[in-house]
Amino acid sequence: MASSLRDVAQRAGVSVRTVSNVVNDAPYVSPATRARVQSALEELDYRPNLAARTLRQGRSGLLGLVVPEIDSPYFAELAGLVADAAERSGATLVVDQTRGDADRERRLLSGPSGQFVDGLLLSPWALSPAEVAGRRQGVPLVLLGERYDPSVDHVGVDNVAAARTATAHLIALGRRRVAALGLQPHLVNSTALQRVTGYRQALAAAGRPAEPQLEVPVERLHRVDGARAMRHLLALPDPPDAVFCFTDELALGAMRVAWERGVRVPDDLALVGFDDVEDGRWSRPSLSTVSPDKATLAEVAVARLLARVGGSDEPALSTTTPHALLVRESSA
Amino acid sequence: MASSLRDVAQRAGVSVRTVSNVVNDAPYVSPATRARVQSALEELDYRPNLAARTLRQGRSGLLGLVVPEIDSPYFAELAGLVADAAERSGATLVVDQTRGDADRERRLLSGPSGQFVDGLLLSPWALSPAEVAGRRQGVPLVLLGERYDPSVDHVGVDNVAAARTATAHLIALGRRRVAALGLQPHLVNSTALQRVTGYRQALAAAGRPAEPQLEVPVERLHRVDGARAMRHLLALPDPPDAVFCFTDELALGAMRVAWERGVRVPDDLALVGFDDVEDGRWSRPSLSTVSPDKATLAEVAVARLLARVGGSDEPALSTTTPHALLVRESSA
DNA sequence: ACCCTGTCTTGCAACGTTGCAAGACCCCGA
């Protein structure tokens, strides 16, 4: 059984309060007492009870990160970086996934789990902006990804500009028919919406007509979805010679299908992804991609959240973090 | 500010205890009272305080998963499955990473974070068996991966047998020189130790001599380590025509290097990995691999942990979960 | 009219911690 302050106090022959003072490095504890308490602490292997501490102080020292899928490479990498950033700031991060389930997002946002963390980083998927804004009760909240609601802090890249750059790059390669892969018409306010906007802007800027059949929707953002969409594109009467995929995972699925069908990348088909996940650096060919500065994003998000936890009540801030187009073999 | 039972009680004109009864669906609450309390609960948007509940009952309903790296595909996929399994069992999972830092493993194991979860799933990396066995104080612990200490529950695959099968498969293909990639001589008790044992057993069973220069060590288990090791192997006077990589990540790094050097996979070089991560299914060529049944592993581990949390004190159990060799293009 | 039983509601205490403010002690200077 875990020992409490009282056990230690009894053993050291002092009051509970004094033990607490020693544990918390409070001033005004005589060296003799401190030493005696210290050894009692060690003998009993005392560990503070986080529940009691949290109840008393209203602070747990924990931050929560909620992502749709912890096993997708992008979110996994992001989670790793956020955990590192939190660690550097002296906070501990706990991670949760929702599998894109609105109920689960709700539960994590306002349920018990939301009660024991001091603040929450949320990468929303299924929840509507209004709900996000309304649900955040008490716990400071920072959104990752695209902006949802002006009353909530937010950190993310400029998806429209990034998509525009990626598309423009493909056009500059001299490609005639540039497709967009990864629309998610069933989600309101999704990142895909912003990326397709950037894609269209780039086409328009180049004087190209929009071709709806080159904009391919997907159910989710996994490789299998990219593969399916690519098969669809290759079956068109006049298939594209370049594809901007809204995530690297989609692109990697698409790339595999291209290979299976004998379509050479990048000669017959140029590919650009989005996210700069590790896999794309090692694929064959390596994958060109829009690389969001995930480390900065994590750093900024944690800093913002900790500021809120610390009581900052400046108006909600929307921070745009840098991104860069990395041209690799798939669109060289 | 969050509202408490007392606030709700005041508003509904009942005692705190009655509100608690309604919240917890206790019997013996008259329909009228229940209704009145219910509406007060909703008006005040009451959420139980997890810290207080935990303090009172000594249970938080949270399980913890501690892995070395949350952004490595294997652990990410495992974390996702464990979270799903926990969800199905009505528990919430929180995930933590240690970056292979022994101090961080220690802290998570016995520090505050270990105090607010009801049980811990740990995938150890840097900690010695003795320390793991000793540190687990109070919180039930289940180890994932290889067995550490007979006094601690454990769930994992039979690494020796799996490595033997993978190596035997390469030998059966008619390969002359089968290398092993991924030794970690700096870690005691590591998974790599078991896999190299299986590798050697398979060689011995085929009457092949052990060739130390074909056993390549790595620092960590990422693609970059696999790439470096592969360059080393290809620089040997008599390079291998088959490589058993101890993880898929290592294999994917190795595969990329083979391609860069003009070594054809599988014609010139057969490759087998371990873990069956998503990437290997979509790589070019797709990666043969030992596939541990991660879903079962997650399921069993969560069930075991929940049984312990429920108070089971049967002797520590070591469960071996199934695995299968998946032959794909890289060793067809 | 009485008690008993079953239904419903309540007060008290405790989980382990820390903020607050007062108490105890000691040393120094007046």
Next chain:
DNA sequence: TCGGGGTCTTGCAACGTTGCAAGACAGGGT
């Protein structure tokens, strides 16, 4: 010798919740 100031230690209360056991009330049987 006494007061004052600093140093060190302590008791009390409270955070929000639930286990426990008793209280209150109504209805039915005697």
